[in-house]
Amino acid sequence: METISLRPGGTGPTAGTFASFAMGSRPQAPSESTSKRLSSEDVIKYTKDFIVQFRERCSEMPVELATSPLEVVINDVNDDAMGDDTAAAQWGKKEAANAEKSDGKSDAKDWKDKPEVSSGEKSGKESKNSGSDSKKKSGGRVDLTPLPVGTEGAEIVKAENAWARGATDDAKTKTTRAIKGILNKITPEKFDRLMEQLLECGIDDAATLSETISIVFDKAIWEPGFCGMYADVCLRLSKELPEFPSGVEGGKPVTFRRILLNTCQEEFEGAGKARDELESIADPNERAAAAKRVKVRTMGNIKLIGELYKKRMIAEKILHACVTDLLGSPSSEPPEENVEALCNLLVTVGKELDASPKLPKQMMEMYFARLAALADETSTLDSRVRFLCRDVIELRKADWVPRVKKLEAMTLSEIHAEAAAALGISPAQTEEILFPEADGWEVVGKNGRSASSNNLAAMGGGKQSSLSGPYVAASHKAAMPTEKEKLKRDAQLREAARERAQAALVGPATPATSSEPAAAATGAMDAEKVEEKTKSLVNEYMQVADLKEAVLCVKEIVAGAKDANALAAMTKHMVAHVVDVSTEKANDLMAKLLAACVKQCGVSADVVFADLENTIEALEDIAIDVPMAPKLLGVMLARLIIEGALEAGTLNAATLKIDEGAVPTRRDFAAAALKELKKNGKVGLAEYVTKSGLDVKAALTGDEKFDGPLNAFLEKNGLKELC
Structure with a gap:
């Protein structure tokens, strides 16, 4: 039962x-x-x-x-x-x-029995009543109950006029959006590339031109720190964009410069009216916010006018009209906002106005006499404004050199140069100081090689490849440093890097009683000291490839070398570096430096060729360990001849130094030199061969049994004219 x-x-x-x-x-x-x-x-x-x-x-x-x-x-x-x-x-x-x-x-039936509902019928009922039942049961929440097995969900049908960002925008709206996007990303570093994109946005009518000017103008006045860059934008657009016909019959053509100047003039003349309208705002908070906006726009417009004058887009008479309007009548004091705007304008263009040949000196003296009167204690102006006037007067007395440099947009190279000046070193050495090496990390490209193989070898038990065995994690001997320890360590590394950089220029610090500084000052550095400084010079030059900085260092070494033997240690190390590194990049850089040593630093061409000749004489033995050495040295000699650092006859003299038994080495050396002379020479290859007195047949003929005939070799190497 x-x-x-x-x-x-x-x-x-x-x-x-x-x-x-x-x-x-x-x-x-x-x-x-x-x-x-x-x-x-x-x-x-x-x-x-x-x-x-x-x-x-x-x-x-x-x-x-x-x-x-x-x-x-x-x-x-x-x-x-x-x-x-x-x-x-x-x-x-x-x-x-x-x-x-x-x-x-139903009395005889079990009260629990319920008729079964098919899956299709059930899903139909659920979809029909989902709008009302789900809200009653879950209080408006979405019913996430999964559908029964085998039941297909509702198919999502995409509407023909489905919304999409920008789908309904016209061409003008898309162009405006593109212009705003480019101006939001523009920086001094990306200026040229983004300006090309801006010119290709589709500014092809007067309305789009006016919209572009409005966008640039708003960006300039709300970002006064970038006013100089936006002035460059205006200058570039005024030169590149064409004129457009006026909408009025018989009117003047619409140009970028005319619309820009009209915009600046309207903003300048409307500043006073905008300040008067502030009195009608009852709420003090809203009035203060509106006053701040008016002031920012006024100061930004003044700064832009000054930057445009420096780019010669605004005439000098317009600038004097602005100054006169801001000063107002001599019988009354101008508003504080006008005085502050005048100070900002003179800070921007005061140096150019003082140096202008068109402006009489009496006019600038009159402007500053009025400023001095406004800065006097008897003036009714606010103390902050009076001190602004005094700052401008003192700036003029200091030849317009500010005591504190204002923040402006700069390129990365300008930032690096400023950091180098702050550290008191050359710009080429900022990389090591700003990014010191430590704990196995290195800057990419250091010395032309990577230390990753050494690190992998240390972690993998001496194995040079990750494919030669299982990975073994590096053992950590100490816990992770705290934030304070990291800051202390970074400070120590930077100090050590700075000391190394300074030591590379002036040598290691010695006591005052030592005679070495005095010897260096009087030109008494021996060969060992010269070689030490040359190593530092070459390492730095290979990293940054700054030829001007390297020439300055060479001149310092030449001035401090004790004698010709000590100076020869410098060129000897330069030639040896090419053989040791054995890369085309190092060969190219060193050839330029050696040519500059002869032409700009007073190094004798005989000294350079003597060191090169000694290396070439042992080229047969060097080629065993460095197969690229004959070709690299041949190219280096040819480039020195092309630059005029060495005579053409040195090619024949160097070729004769190679032993007659080393036929392949001599052949590779001479062929590399001749191909370089043909490729980059200032005269024809035949003329170089004639001047050098080189016996082409003796220099390039090899063993015909293995190397083939001479004519075939010349044709293969692109020297057919020497056949």
């Missing part, structure tokens, strides 16, 4: 307990933990037949249940208090409705 549990929720071990309802809570899903807490003695079970016996007798609800406020009881009290949307109010109504439809035949 089937048993029925009186616990709410029906039969089964997972049904909920009556305690949750007795506490006034709503029906909840039964939990396994609550059912396990009830023992078999606490649960009373009745059979279905036993309960059916009371159906005829218990047809009305007892008074206690009819007036009970418990949510578990369905009565009129709970219906009125909780409404029809609650779960308790709907409990049991569905079963009663089904019973009425079946004419009372």
Whole structure:
């Protein structure tokens, strides 16, 4: 016989307990933990037949249940208090409705039986009632219940006129957006590249031209630190953009310069009116914010006018008209805003106005006499404005050199040069100081090589490739440093780098009693000292490739060398560096430096050729270890001949220095030199050969059994004219 549990929720071990309802809570899903807490003695079970016996007798609800406020009881009290949307109010109504439809035949059926609903019908009902039922059940939240297996979700259909960013914009709007995007990204470093993009944006009519000027003008006055750069933008656009016809018949053509100057003039003349309108704003906070905006626009416009004058886009008479208007009548004091604008204008263009040949000196003296009167203690101006006037007067007395440099847009090279000047060293040495090497890290390109192989070898047990064995992590002997320790370590590294950089120029620090500084000052550096300074010079030159800086260092070494033997140590190390490094880049840089040594630094050509000749004489042995040496030295000699540092005859002399038994080495050396002379020579190859007196047949003929005939070799190497 089937048993029925009186616990709410029906039969089964997972049904909920009556305690949750007795506490006034709503029906909840039964939990396994609550059912396990009830023992078999606490649960009373009745059979279905036993309960059916009371159906005829218990047809009305007892008074206690009819007036009970418990949510578990369905009565009129709970219906009125909780409404029809609650779960308790709907409990049991569905079963009663089904019973009425079946004419009372449902009494014999199990009350738990429910008709099965197909998946398609169920999904249709769910989609139909999703808009109302989901809101009632979840209070407006989206129902994330997964669809039944095998049911396809609603297909997303893209509308024909779906919204997309910029899809409905016209060509003018797209052009304006592109111009704003370019001006937002422009910097002195990217100026040329972005200006090309700006010119190709499609500024092809007067309306677009006016919009472009408005954008540039607003950027300039709201970013006064970049006014100089935006003045360059205006100068470039005024030169590149064409004229456009006027919209008025018989009117003047529309040009960039005319519209820009009109915009500046309207802003300048409207500043006073904008300040007068501030009085009509009742709210003090809004008035202060509006006053600040007016001041920023006024000062930005004045700064832009000054920068445009420095670019010769504004005539000098217009500038004097601005100064006169700002000073006002001599019989009255001008507004404080005008005096402040005048000070900013003179700071920007005062140096140019003082040096102008068109301006009489008496006019500038008159301007500054008026400023001196405004800066006097008897003036009614605010103290801040009076001190601004004094600052401009002092700036003129100091030849317009400011005590504190103002922040302006700079390129990376200008930033590096400023950092070098602050550190008191040459610009070429800022890289090591700003980015010191330590703890296995290195700057990319140091010495033309990478230390990654050494690091991998250290981590991988001496193996030079990550493919030759498993990766072994580096062992950490200490814990990660704290932030304070990192700052201390970085300061120490920078100080050490600075000391090394200074030592590379002036040599290691020695006591005052030492005679070495005095010897260097009087030109008494021996060969060892010269070689040490040359190593530092070459290493730095190979990193930064700054020929001008290298020439200055060479001149210092030449001036301090004790004698010709000491000076020869410098050129000897330069030639040896090419052989040691054995790269085309090092060969190219060193050839330029050696040519500059002869032509600009007073180094004798005989000294350079003597060191080169000694290396060429041992070229047969060098080529065994450095196969590229003959070709590199041949190219170096040819470039020195092309630059005029060495005579053409040195080619024949150098070739004869190579032993006759070293035919392949001599052949490679001579062929590399001749190809370089043909490629980059200032005269024809035949003329170089004639001047040098080179015996082409003796220099280039090899073993015909292995190397082939001479003519075939010349044609193969592009030297057919020497056949």
